[in-house]
Amino acid sequence: MYGLLKNSILFLFFLLVLSACRFGNEETRFANLILIDSTDDHGDILFKAAHVIPTPRQLEWQKLEMTAFLHFGVNTFTDNEWGDGQEDPKIFLPTNLDANQWVSVLKEAGFRLVILTAKHHDGFCLWPSAFTSHSVKNSLWKNGQGDVVKELADACVRQNMKLGLYLSPWDRHEPTYGSEAYNDYYKRQLRELLTNYGPVDEVWFDGAVGEGPNGKKQVYDWQGYFRLVRELQPQAVIAIMGPDVRWVGTESGYGRETEWSVIPIQDSIPVTADDLHDNMVKPVLDETREEIANLEQLGVAGAMKWYPSEVDVSIRPGWFYHASEDRLVKSPEKLLDIYFNSVGKNSVLLLNIPPDRQGLIPEKDATILKVFSNSLRQIFSNDLARAARADDNDFTISHLPKNTNDGHRDTYWSPDEGNAAPFISFEWQKPVWFNILKICEQIELGQRVAGFQLEILEDGQWIKKASGTTVGYTRLLRFPWVRTQKARIIFTDFRNTVNISEIGFYQNMPEVTLTPPGKPFEDSLVVTMSTNDPEANIYYSQNYSLPSVASNLYTGPVKLNHSSPILAIAINPDGLSGFIRDEVYSKAKYKARLLTTPSPQYMSEGALVLCDGLKGDLDFKSKKWLGYENQDLETIFDLGQSRPVNSILIHSLSLVKKGIFPPLQVSIYGSGDGENFQLIKTKVENFEAHPEDGLVTWAVPRIDRRLRFVKIVVSNRLPADDDPVNGFLFVSEIEII
Ligand code: FUL
Ligand code: CA
Numbered sequence: 001m002y003g004l005l006k007n008s009i010l011f012l013f014f015l016l017v018l019s020a021c022r023f024g025n026e027e028t029r030f031a032n033l034i035l036i037d038s039t040d041d042h043g044d045i046l047f048k049a050a051h052v053i054p055t056p057r058q059l060e061w062q063k064l065e066m067t068a069f070l071h072f073g074v075n076t077f078t079d080n081e082w083g084d085g086q087e088d089p090k091i092f093l094p095t096n097l098d099a100n101q102w103v104s105v106l107k108e109a110g111f112r113l114v115i116l117t118a119k120h121h122d123g124f125c126l127w128p129s130a131f132t133s134h135s136v137k138n139s140l141w142k143n144g145q146g147d148v149v150k151e152l153a154d155a156c157v158r159q160n161m162k163l164g165l166y167l168s169p170w171d172r173h174e175p176t177y178g179s180e181a182y183n184d185y186y187k188r189q190l191r192e193l194l195t196n197y198g199p200v201d202e203v204w205f206d207g208a209v210g211e212g213p214n215g216k217k218q219v220y221d222w223q224g225y226f227r228l229v230r231e232l233q234p235q236a237v238i239a240i241m242g243p244d245v246r247w248v249g250t251e252s253g254y255g256r257e258t259e260w261s262v263i264p265i266q267d268s269i270p271v272t273a274d275d276l277h278d279n280m281v282k283p284v285l286d287e288t289r290e291e292i293a294n295l296e297q298l299g300v301a302g303a304m305k306w307y308p309s310e311v312d313v314s315i316r317p318g319w320f321y322h323a324s325e326d327r328l329v330k331s332p333e334k335l336l337d338i339y340f341n342s343v344g345k346n347s348v349l350l351l352n353i354p355p356d357r358q359g360l361i362p363e364k365d366a367t368i369l370k371v372f373s374n375s376l377r378q379i380f381s382n383d384l385a386r387a388a389r390a391d392d393n394d395f396t397i398s399h400l401p402k403n404t405n406d407g408h409r410d411t412y413w414s415p416d417e418g419n420a421a422p423f424i425s426f427e428w429q430k431p432v433w434f435n436i437l438k439i440c441e442q443i444e445l446g447q448r449v450a451g452f453q454l455e456i457l458e459d460g461q462w463i464k465k466a467s468g469t470t471v472g473y474t475r476l477l478r479f480p481w482v483r484t485q486k487a488r489i490i491f492t493d494f495r496n497t498v499n500i501s502e503i504g505f506y507q508n509m510p511e512v513t514l515t516p517p518g519k520p521f522e523d524s525l526v527v528t529m530s531t532n533d534p535e536a537n538i539y540y541s542q543n544y545s546l547p548s549v550a551s552n553l554y555t556g557p558v559k560l561n562h563s564s565p566i567l568a569i570a571i572n573p574d575g576l577s578g579f580i581r582d583e584v585y586s587k588a589k590y591k592a593r594l595l596t597t598p599s600p601q602y603m604s605e606g607a608l609v610l611c612d613g614l615k616g617d618l619d620f621k622s623k624k625w626l627g628y629e630n631q632d633l634e635t636i637f638d639l640g641q642s643r644p645v646n647s648i649l650i651h652s653l654s655l656v657k658k659g660i661f662p663p664l665q666v667s668i669y670g671s672g673d674g675e676n677f678q679l680i681k682t683k684v685e686n687f688e689a690h691p692e693d694g695l696v697t698w699a700v701p702r703i704d705r706r707l708r709f710v711k712i713v714v715s716n717r718l719p720a721d722d723d724p725v726n727g728f729l730f731v732s733e734i735e736i737i
Pocket of ligand 1: 319
């Protein structure tokens with residue numbers, strides 16, 4: 001299905017020669033796609049690579065920095081990630097859908113474009129497509145009169161947000177899927193979306209593909225799809241399976257350390273003469289490889305093209321909303337880390353925030369986005385470079401150093417091509433503190449930097465503090481705090497020469513570390529607190545109130561004799577504060593000992609976990625759980641003195657798909673001396689009454705004894721079952737009442 005680009009190379013060559021005649025040499029050095037000749041040596045290839053540039057639509061897209069994804073559809077109501085196309089459209093029934101809420105939450109958080117899954121793999125359309133019955137028009141939502149795409153498009157216009165659309169090529173509902181007729185069907189749907197809803201700035205063609213309802217796979221008419229997008233929405237970038245925007249290769253939120261936007265092409269989706277004019281060459285490559293654009297790879301390619309990276313990741317484990325993931329929303333800190341590793345690594349971030357069954361972005365996700373974006377504002381509103389005097393080791397007079405700290409991305413510094421190690425330096429009137437460096441290239445002139453380092457002047461010596469490889473549109477580096485009056489950035493490796501549009505120095509939010517992190521303890525525990533910001537003070541509370549300068553000032557180790565949370569924050573003299581560190585320390589109620597050993601990855605703090613008063617949630621990997629693989633849990637509690645025991649509660653878990661099975665049998669033994677135990681009671685679960693997946697509380701009532709030592713054996717095997725279980729048993733707490 002994919003042809004070698006080579007066929008079109010000759011043709012391309014003519015085009016280049018033609019335009020060279022038209023515009024003269026200077027202009028034609030720059031192009032979105034440049035051919036590599038078999039006679040090109042390393043130098044020629046690097047020179048050409050330095051002159052590959054974005055199209056205007058790619059440039060506009062790159063400037064967006066943060067874009068949002070909304071996965072919403074029948075899966076939201078069936079609790080699936082991939083629907084099979086057999087859903088009854090009636091299940092689509094958001095109770096309170098409000099696209100204005102989506103857009104205002106996203107807008108406030110700094111997103112500039114939002115992409116909606118107008119149709120996912122299930123084929124269900126969020127707009128009343130004229131070409132299928134599998135859509136909102138056969139749902140009960142607004143009596144079949146609703147149109148989610150329209151509501152979102154209107155909200156975007158109202159709030160000045162750009163709109164993108166996802167139309168899954170893979171369709172598990174449409175009967176024509178797998179035949180040429182499907183290409184027409186798909187194009188008709190694309191035409192509906194791209195003509196009836198105003199401007200669309202990104203069209204997202206998913207690479208996921210499988211069989212349709214009749215078991216056939218589709219041969220997609222990609223070039224036909226691209227042509228339609230170019231015709232109807234010429235400003236829109238075509239992403240992923242398209243020619244303008246490349247998938248970074250993971251869904252983790254973390255881009256490459258070395259990320260070139262200039263990509264070698266060996267294969268492409270076949271192109272025709274017209275396609276070249278409209279930049280419709282989609283490179284075919286394995287995006288998941290660690291390196292995709294090194295010199296060796298450029299050397300064997302037929303051409304190079306500007307093909308920048310997009311980092312897609314979900315704020316939750318899944319792409320669609322699932323109530324069971326409400327506790328697994330990524331924290332603001334995690335989102336900030338993702339920002340540094342996506343936007344800060346020459347990529348555009350595409351963060352998915354799925355609306356829930358009401359048709360709203362859940363409040364929790366919205367709050368987390370707000371904290372995340374506030375922290376971005378806090379960090380990046382104070383650029384220390386602006387107050388510095390910039391200088392360099394170069395004689396060029398046209399693009400001066402001061403262009404890098406003027407706050408404008410369209411002015412830039414460009415040293416002479418003969419300067420082998422150009423640097424740019426910044427000097428302040430008094431020492432400054434920083435731990436973040438930002439560098440931006442003038443990508444209208446290509447991506448050039450391949451190696452740079454940050455140095456500061458200490459006692460007349462330049463000391464290296466951080467380094468990186470590629471820069472691209474934006475590169476962010478974090479490193480331990482430095483204090484200096486003079487810093488410089490040396491460009492140690494680059495293609496042709498560098499064009500730097502901005503450099504910034506910032507202060508990351510001060511971090512607090514609590515040692516040890518929250519855990520259960522026996523008698524008492526000493527906790528120390530530290531911060532990575534030498535000028536910051538730590539404030540903490542022990543009662544869940546939010547810490548501030550009005551809370552306790554940390555002056556030395558804190559000794560805990562009782563269960564207590566600690567909420568701590570570091571605040572520096574400029575008022576810059578970090579995230580709140582929130583840990584829980586709980587004193588175990590009894591002395592406890594395990595007779596069987598949990599599996600190593602679910603061992604946590606051992607026996608104390610069972611009597612620290614903290615029950616686990618569905619996140620079985622959290623430290624609140626002990627997990628046993630193919631084994632019973634056996635433990636002995638010492639209650640300290642003999643006392644009445646009425647009943648025992650076991651807090652356990654059932655997640656059958658994950659191989660976690662609830663208890664089926666619990667035996668209770670008692671002892672006065674901790675040595676000789678007598679069986680008091682065995683309770684066996686009625687197998688028919690097997691609970692639904694989720695948290696399972698198991699009660700053993702009516703024990704009615706005075707006991708000092710209690711031995712408990714919890715098993716998810718049936719008593720008469722000789723076969724060993726294949727699975728896990730998880731217990732987070734045992735209550736002795
Ligand atoms: C993938 C799809 O299969 C997922 O469901 C999701 O839409 C993700 C963004 O792309 O290929
Ligand atoms: Ca500038």
